[in-house]
Amino acid sequence: MSNELDYLSRRVAAGKLNRRDFLGRAAALGVSASFANSLLSGAARAAGPVKGGTLKAGLVGGESTNSLDPALMMTQVPFAFGKCWGEMIVELSPDGKLENRIAEEIGSSDDAKVWTLKIRDGVEFHNGKTVTAEDVAATLERHSDEKSKSGALGYMKGIETIKASGKEVVLTLKEANADLPYLLSDYHLIVQPNGGKDKPDAGISAGPYKVATNEPGVRHGGERFANYWQGDKMGHADQIEVIVINDATARTAALQGGQVNMINRVEPKIVDLIKRVPGVTIRNHAGPGHYVFIMHCNTAPFDNNDLRMALKLAIDREEMLTKVLRGYGSLGNDFPINSSYPLFTDIEQRKYDPDKAKFHYKKSGHDGTVLLRTSDVAFPGAVDASQLFQQSAAKAGIKIELKREPGDGYWNEVWNKQPFCASYWGGRSTQDQMYSTAYLSTADWNDTRFKRPDFDKMVLAARAELDEAKRKQMYHDMAVMVRDEGGLILPMFNQFIDATGAKVDGWVDDPHQELMNGYALAKCWLQA
Amino acid sequence: MSSPILKLIAQRIALGILLLLAISVLIFAGTQILPGDVAQAILGQSATPESLANLREQLGLNDPAYVRYFHWLGGVLTGDLGTAMSSGQDIATSIKGRLWNTLFLAFWAAIVAVPLAIILGLIAVRYRNGWVDKLISGLALASTSFPEFFVGYLLVYFFAVHWQIFPAISTVYDGMPFGERMQAIALPAAALTLVVLAHMMRMTRAAILNVMQSAYVETAELKGLSAFSVIRKHAFPNAIAPIINVVMLNLAYLIVGVVVVEVIFVYPGMGQYLVDHVTKRDVPVVQAVGLIFAAVYISLNIIADIAAIVANPRLRHPK
DSSP, rough: OHHHHHHEEEEEEEESOOOOHHHHHHTTTTEEEEEHHHHHHHHHHHOOOOOOOOOEEEEEOOOOOOOOOOOGOOOOHHHHHHHHOOOBEEEEEETTTTSSSSSEEEETTEEEOOOEEEOOOOOTTTTSSSOHHHHHHHHHHHHHSSTOOTTHHHTTTEEEEEEEEETTEEESSSOOTTHHHHHHTTTTTTTGGGHHHOTTTTOOOSEEEEEEEEEEEEEEEEEOOTTOTEEEEEEEEEEEEEEEEEEEHHHHHHTTSOOEEEESOHHHHHHHHTSTTHHEEEEEEEEEEEEEEEEEESTTTTTTHHHHHHHHHHHOOOHHHHHHHHTSSOOOSSSSSTTSSSSOOOOOOOOOOHHHHHHHHHHOOOOOOEEEETTTTSTTTHHHHHHHHHHHHTTTTTTEEEEESTTTTIIITTTTSSSSSEEEOOSSSSHHHHHHHTTTTTTTTTOOOOHHHHHHHHHHHHHHOOOOOHHHHHHHHHHHHHHHHEEEEEEEEEEEEEEEEETTOOHHHHHHHSHHHHTTTHHHOOOO | OOHHHHHHHHHHHHHHHHHHHHHHHHHHHHHHHHHSSSHHHHHGGGGHHHHHHHHHHHTTOOOOHHHHHHHHHHHHHHHOOBBBBOOBBBBHHHHHHHHHHHHHHHHHHHHHHHHHHHHHHHHHHTTSSSSSHHHHHHHHHHHHHHHHHHHHHHHHIIIIIIOOOOOOOOOOOTTHHHHHHHHHHHHHHHHHHHHHHHHHHHHHHHHHHHHHTSSSHHHHTTTTTTHIIIIIIIIIHHHHHHHHHHHHHHHHHHHHSSSHHHHHHHHOOOOHHHHHHTTTTHHHHHHHHHHHHHHHHHHHHHHHHHHHHHHHHHSSSSS
């Protein structure tokens, strides 16, 4: 890059030269317009965040039944808005490490049973009070209480005592858990004054934005919180707004029309069309989410491992990835972990093998059809995927009968109730969380009815193991067990596909959740 | 106005109230027949027998159905619609804003659609069987035959994405300036207008054409009145009853049938509110919304009836 161009682009970034003049001068220097433009955006990033303006997101996943109570957050809109007004004890950074927030330091005893959180000084709630160790302790207490109906209750049950003393919170666990800091990054655990015990849905925490409007299912708005403790890193726009747009076409149109600056869940089948729209950038990246077909290991005919294996071999993963996800994903290998997890190890890829499937099917002694329940809501394209499965299985001599269930009530009546159905998982931040949520014998959401005492022991042992190499081996063994003996057919991991409009800058892909793990509104800014 | 007509009107209103009561029974019974009870719906997957029993006690679900019905009805009559199970908010408060939004959209759609439909109907009669008539009918029927979401997406594509005249999403909120609000609802109101237009237009045309066959219209024509004067002075007043009926039906549709349009344009009205709560099995809200929709339908029908009575000399002066 010539020095002159470099100088000019910095002038533009600093607002001393307008874009048109820059492009003119660049052309005079014999530079193509597209290259000059890319120089500009590079310079804007180098110049750092721009303060001001209103950032708007149009998101699917909000209902008029939503509440600001962090314990009850389940869908994407409360999640993303929560990351704007809430502040966490600890958070996952985009590179998979832990980022200390309200906890300045986290330490544990050698046996990983007693954990100490040192609370950061000078963090202020939106109501002007300072965040204390008592507030953090009260937050954790509330989420450990059955009555709060918290989405984090499952993990919180593992904490035996919570004590605040001075600037520290001391947690004693029932059983050792080397992953505790990861569990504390659960998005439900937003720190509230007195833990939100007084008014759980007050919407007060210590995040970069104060709640300004809250109309569940319609829109949520935030004003920048002047006393945010790390205002240089987050909270660039003056206001942020989340508009609930559950209809995919409307969401895309709103982005194209410029009413919103970013949207989530672009459908894979329209990604290529959206890419061509000027100013729109597709932000797709891998995450832990996956699409599955689940069999109950304890219900006939799926209680036979040969039949399960036959079905696992009778699915054409490559075809499904290209046709259903249009390549926006990666192949699954019948265990719920991929490279987005720490301590992941590769295992040989299972492939479509009609002959082997036929062999196992014969060995299972099963006769007649296998009933697979599916629905549009199981995952985007689930009905198509089920039909592909039906066809690939037919080539192996396995007859799959499809039953299309209504979307309304699918999660109450079919998933986790019927022995064979299509479903999805959003994934978790650690392998322990994933296995504890859905593969422990005692887990409520053990949707494959994989009940193996030997596996349970492995989960608990890995949880307490602090030696990383040993732990990695343990997770490898667990993955092999689920892959070869479990009830999970996992053809593909999906990607998060978000999109941003013109002028949005500061985007960093984050493997944990869509929209930069929910921080897109808080961390992005609008170019001047 | 004479007393028999007042009596007729009073009768209609009394009938309407009776009907509404009957519907409230139906709504209540319907939600009772649904599998599982409210307590099960609230606790969902995590239900244990003890927590179920506790919650049933707390919600008064152990009382016999008729006691619960009168309890509910009493609440409704005093303006207390209960609280939503899913979010714990007061239903009456949250419905108020939504209902207002729905009425606002319906009002402006009606302001455009009703006169437009009637005028187009009159023009179609004036040039009946000519190319103008055929063009009007053809276009109106086409716009009605397309499903609402298709009409909606077409409008969005051209007016929001391509030309960027109107916003693609119609989120409105309290304290929004009137001008912005009108701009926001332009596209959904247009979509609704296109959907209801043909029905009213065709009915106007048919009703007037019917009257046009009568002897007094012929007389008027022979008197030398212009075609439009004949329609305006002689045909239209006598065709007004069926037109009012169809207009009222369409107004009711604008209020209770706009779920799809609300979803496409992300408009925070009653339809979206109802759908959200149906999927959550939030029975108190579903009951409340059902009742409000029924009330809207019945009152618009009463108004249609009354207008037809008032407009009809034979009903106005019964022998």
